[in-house]
Amino acid sequence: MTSTKNLLTKDRKTRPETASKKAYHHGDxxxxxxxxxxxxxxxxxxxxxxxxxxxxxxxxxxxxxxxHFKDKTEMLVAVVLEGMARHRENMLAALEGIPEGSPERITAIGMEYVAFALNEPGIFRLKFGGFTDRISDPRLDEGGQQSFEILLTEVAKCLGESEITAEVRRRGFLLWSFVHGLSFILRDHGLAEKGEEFDLQTLLDDVAERMLN
Amino acid sequence: MTSTKNLLTKDRKTRPETASKKAYHHGDxxxxxxxxxxxxxxxxxxxxxxxxxxxxxxxxxxxxxxxHFKDKTEMLVAVVLEGMARHRENMLAALEGIPEGSPERITAIGMEYVAFALNEPGIFRLKFGGFTDRISDPRLDEGGQQSFEILLTEVAKCLGESEITAEVRRRGFLLWSFVHGLSFILRDHGLAEKGEEFDLQTLLDDVAERMLN
DNA sequence: TCGTCAAGTTAGTGCCTCTAACATATGTTA
DNA sequence: TAACATATGTTAGAGGCACTAACTTGACGA
The missing domain is CATH 1.10.10 (Arc Repressor Mutant, subunit A)
Incomplete structure (x- = not known):
């Protein structure tokens, strides 16, 4: 489906691209x-x-x-790491064309966060659903931290701060909590709550305003 | 540990309480x-x-x-149902003595929600972590809905509404999302985020004010 | 050309979930 | 009170899974 080959593979020299050798050895x-x-x-x-x-x-x-992998867990970790990298790229891409320092950048990140949870619920759960009894790899925490930093950078700009202060961190934490919980709820129940529907964009705009003012 | 016997067992008549019969039959x-x-x-x-x-x-x-159970999943469902009932009772108990209509009631519910996630992380995850590919029992959704209704009732009172309006539902949804996400994050990472610590009560007060004003 | 080593294979262990067939206790009814 | 029906245990075993050991294949470098 997705052409993500070589993302996580060690470089090999001179791999013959004649993939159809009916090979005993697979290729990749x-x-x-x-x-x-x-x-x-x-x-x-x-x-x-x-x-x-x-x-x-x-x-x-x-x-x-x-x-290739120590065990089943390591296979899952590899998939999650790859997914998190994609997640970060998506969030950064969502920022393009939106003026610096505007709250729209915050909501764009939020929309992308939720979108990932809905589009790739399996991976989202592996990372965030608390597989922690099985999966605990420092690289996963690093990846999450990097995503959080993206948000913090934008929050700082919105608040007119030149660096990530304690208050920036605090506001970012609130926003992150909200979007994180929202992602879980939407994945489990959808936006229609007893027949009433919320507009996701409006919801995020509302929260961003409440949290950043 | 916890004396939760008979919580989920069908009533049986005349169970002999001489439990130590070295019985072929277990008792319960x-x-x-x-x-x-x-x-x-x-x-x-x-x-x-x-x-x-x-x-x-x-x-x-x-x-x-x-x-006694159809399969492994049904055992887990039974445990989760019992845990959710406990969770609701805790939340209701936390409201006692707090004046009606005050935002402290909202934060008390939030504190209890987070406490459950931290005290019983396994059950919390089974219910909310998205075991949905394995566990999908309508009783679980009902239970979650009941918890949500507790929150909505308090939000209505705080907003001075006599019934649960669309706006009440909307604010409640925002609050729920936040506390839900917060629970996950705290369970995974704790309150100390890179050395800085947030006070949970203060955090919840802050959010309640922002969401309810 | 040959040896080495990476990357496949088959075979097998031990644990798991769940079922079938059998055993035992309990309580109902003649 | 005896006998039956039923609920609730048991042992034995099928089939699946994660993982390992030992063997095989073939690609690359000396």
Whole structure:
């Protein structure tokens, strides 16, 4: 589906691009397994994901992944890391063309945050749903921190601060909490709450104003 | 630990309370298994929970649970339902003694919401963390809705409305989103964000004021 | 050309969920 | 009170999964 090959693979020299060798060796099994894992996590849900399924999808034996990943958890971590990088890129892209220091930049980030939760709920849950008993990799915390910094930078500009002060951090934390919770709720229940519908953009504008004034 | 027997068991007539019959029949295995499940879910995390472990803890064979529960998922649902009832009771109890219509009632609910997430993270995650691919029981949605109604009632009073209007629902939704997200973040990272600490009560007061004014 | 090593394979272990068939206690009814 | 029906336990076992060990293939460098 997505052409994310080589994102997480170690560089290899002179890989022959004649991919159809009917090869005993796969070519880039690591990337293929990550693709398969992401697909299955979204299709069946993270809980129902099995390494065996990923192997079947990639067309290899069930022992093959262990040449590339320590265990099942490491496969999931790889998928989440890749997803978080995409998430950050999306948020940064959403900022383009919006004037610096305007609250629209805050809401744009929020919209993108929610969009990721709705478009890739499986990965969103793996990262944020508290898989913490299974997955605890420092790289995941780093990634989350980087996303948070993006928000803080914008909050600082909105508040007219030249650097990230305690107050900026505090406001950012409030905004983050809100959008984070909103993402979970929307993913689980949708925007229609007992027949009444909220407009997401309006909701975010409202909150940004309340939090930043 | 907690004496929650009979909470979820069908009434049985004339249960002999001479529990130590070295009995082939357990007495109240259903309740014992729910207890064991809750304990294990908190100790090891929902992902690592296994029916076999619960059986060992309860001292029965691994086939015994299936006389009381359809499958593993139904065991978890039972634990979550029981936890949600406790959660609602806690929130209602937290309101006692606080004058009607004051925003302190809102923050008291928020504090209790967060407290549950921190005290019973396993159950919190099972309910809200999006186990939705495995667990989807209408009773869970009902329970969540009931909790939300508690909040809405208080929001209406704070806004001086005699019934739950669209605006009440909207404000309640904003508050819920915030506290929900806050719960997740605190459970995952704690209140100390890079050395700076927020006071939870102050944070909630602040947000309530911003959302209700 | 040959040896080495990365990256596949098959076979197998141990744990898990869940089912089938059997065993035992309990309480109802003749 | 005896016998039956039913609820609730048991053991045995099927089938799936994560992961390992030992073997095989083939690509690359000396």
């Amino acid at each position: 099994l690591r990337a293929a397994l990550i693709d398969a894992t992401r697909q299955l996590v979204e299709e069946k849900g993270p809980d129902s994901f099995s390494v065996s399924d990923a192997c079947r999808l990639a067309g290899v034996s069930t022992a093959a992944p262990y040449k | 295995l259903r309740a014992a298994l729910i207890d064991a499940t809750r304990q294990l879910v908190e100790e090891k995390g929902p992902d690592s929970f296994s029916v076999s472990d619960a059986c060992r803890l309860a001292g029965v064979s691994t086939a015994a649970p299936y006389k």
